[in-house]
Every structure is written in C-alpha cells, then in structure tokens.
Amino acid sequence: MARVIESAGAGLLAFLWVLPLLYAVWTAFHPAEFSARFTLGAPLTLENFARAWEAAPFARYFLNSFLLVSLVLAGQFVLCTLAAYAFARYEFPGREIAFMLVLVQLMIMPDVLIVENYRTMSRLGILDSIPAIALPYIASAFGVFLLRQTFKTVPRELDDAARVEGANALQVLLKVYVPLARPVYIAYGLVSVSYHWNNFLWPLIVTNSVESRPLTVGLQVFSSGDQGIDWSVICAATLMTSAPLLLAFLLFQRQFVQSFMRAGIR
Structure with a gap:
C-alpha cells in the first residue's frame, strides 16, 4: 500500500x-487562437517559431549563452578540482x-x-560583457564539496601506485582522480549549465547590449511590446531556449541521478 x-x-x-511544458508545446505549435483552448484537430504550424526567431537576434543570444556556460563551467572544473x-x-x-x-x-x-x-565588475572595467556575467560564479562551493566527497x-593505494610509476601530484590528479569522478563531473556540469543558462537577474543588471546578453534576458523582448502578449510566440521562443537543456538532461539523466545518490551516501 505504501508503495x-x-x-x-x-x-x-x-x-x-x-x-506547463505540455501547454508550451501545444501553444507553440498551434495558431494564436488555440493558445487558450484545447481542440482536437487544431492545425499545426511552425509560424510561431519563425516569428520568434525574427523578433529577436536569437543566433547571437544562443552564442552568448553558449560562451557564458562554457566559460563558467571550464573555470569551475579547474578551480573546484584543485580545491577539492x-x-x-x-x-x-x-x-x-x-x-x-x-x-x-x-x-x-x-x-x-x-x-x-x-561594483567589482565596474572597477575592473568589464561591465556589459560575458566575463562580467561569468566572473562571480567561477568558484563554486557546491562543486568543491561534491568533488571532495x-x-x-x-x-590511497592508487596514489602510491601512480607515484611508484613516477607520476607527480598533478599527474595523479589528472590520471587517477579525474577519470574516476567522471559521473560526478557530468552531473555537476548539468547543474551548472542549467543554472547559468537560465540565470536572469544578474545578466540583466550587468549587461546593456545585444552583443553580451544571453537568451534569458533576450526573451524579455516578447513581453515589452505595445501590442499585448502573444503567448504563441512566447512559448515558441521559450521552447527554443530550453530545448538544449532538455536534450542534455535526457541524454545524461542516468549519470545525473546516480552520481548524486552516490555522493549522498558517502
């Protein structure tokens, strides 16, 4: 019964x-008049995606988000690995x-x-740039804790065996510890990428131009017009934004769950 x-x-x-995801999918693939009602046989359309892509420089936003999460993740992997x-x-x-x-x-x-x-980013003179968004998050206490565990x-016998073979401390770390922690790196990478891909407030505050703004900030263009809110276009833009994260989670969900379960029992 409990089960x-x-x-x-x-x-x-x-x-x-x-x-909410099902609603977004339904609304994005149907004309605007069907966004508030479910009707069997409603016509499918890709026009909402085309309108969303044309309404904002999505190619630039995607590139900025990709550069942002890559920069943050690379810095976190290096610093968290050494600290842990x-x-x-x-x-x-x-x-x-x-x-x-x-x-x-x-x-x-x-x-x-x-x-x-x-204030720190302003003193460094890097406001309105991708490094300004990334720099406060380069060090991660959660990453240090997870990798330390x-x-x-x-x-320790693996350390001794590697040192007998002539490996120094850095080689032991890279050839023994890092490969054994691969599932944890994958799980932490998903968490980090998901957070910084979806982060909104800090990028909104520290950036002012299209050249440096990521996807989440770029989406606000769809709710700032004078013609009202077109939920069909908003849902299409949201699906385009979240699709990479959904795909990554589906591909690595097993490693994601297993690594955190293993880390929690240590």
Whole structure:
C-alpha cells in the first residue's frame, strides 16, 4: 500500500511539473487562437517559431549563452578540482576551518551579493560583457564539496601506485582522480549549465547590449511590446531556449541521478 501511495504521489508531482511544458508545446505549435483552448484537430504550424526567431537576434543570444556556460563551467572544473583535491588529500594547518568557510558560501544567496559584484565588475572595467556575467560564479562551493566527497573515496593505494610509476601530484590528479569522478563531473556540469543558462537577474543588471546578453534576458523582448502578449510566440521562443537543456538532461539523466545518490551516501 505504501508503495502505491508513493507511486501515486510521484506521478502527481511529475504531472504537475510537466503540465506547463505540455501547454508550451501545444501553444507553440498551434495558431494564436488555440493558445487558450484545447481542440482536437487544431492545425499545426511552425509560424510561431519563425516569428520568434525574427523578433529577436536569437543566433547571437544562443552564442552568448553558449560562451557564458562554457566559460563558467571550464573555470569551475579547474578551480573546484584543485580545491577539492587539496581538501581531500593534503594535510595543512587550518584545512577544516577553510573547508567550513567554503561550506558557508552555500548558505549565501547570490542575489545578496549583486551590489558588491556590480561594483567589482565596474572597477575592473568589464561591465556589459560575458566575463562580467561569468566572473562571480567561477568558484563554486557546491562543486568543491561534491568533488571532495568523491575524491575522499578513492583508495590511497592508487596514489602510491601512480607515484611508484613516477607520476607527480598533478599527474595523479589528472590520471587517477579525474577519470574516476567522471559521473560526478557530468552531473555537476548539468547543474551548472542549467543554472547559468537560465540565470536572469544578474545578466540583466550587468549587461546593456545585444552583443553580451544571453537568451534569458533576450526573451524579455516578447513581453515589452505595445501590442499585448502573444503567448504563441512566447512559448515558441521559450521552447527554443530550453530545448538544449532538455536534450542534455535526457541524454545524461542516468549519470545525473546516480552520481548524486552516490555522493549522498558517502
């Protein structure tokens, strides 16, 4: 009986989650007059996607978002890997205190730091640029914690075997630890890409031009006109924006779930 209740609850939550997506799909592929009513046999159309693509420079927005998430993810992988390896395998004075300070960062909402981050970007002279969006997020406490938990499970015998073969500390990290943590990198990469692909407030504040604005900020053009809101075009634009994330999650959902389950029991 308990299993039935759990399954029913999970099914209900899944339905509530997917319902807005189903509405967006229906509205995007049908004429505007069918956006508020479901009618069997309603004509399908791709005109909404064409109108959305023409209404905004989507090619530039896609490029900006891709550059943004790539820059952030590359920086996070490098910094989080080095920090996690140091916390997991090296003994140094103040290690536990330093790690606690890293964990404290998890309790600080990014929005609290918007004013100070803006002042910092202004002093650096990089406002209205992709690096200005990415720089406050290059270091990730969550990434350090997740990789540290993974690295701590690697047997030290593998370190000794690699060092006997003549590997230095960096080679041990790259050839032993990083390959073993591949599922965790995939899962964390999905989380990071999803967050920064969908982030809106900070890019909106720190950018002013099309040349540096990502997709999420670019979508506001569809709700700022004087002709009212065309939900068909908005849904089409939203699907184009979210399609890469949905595809990535479908491709890597197994690694995503398994890596977090493994990290949670360590």
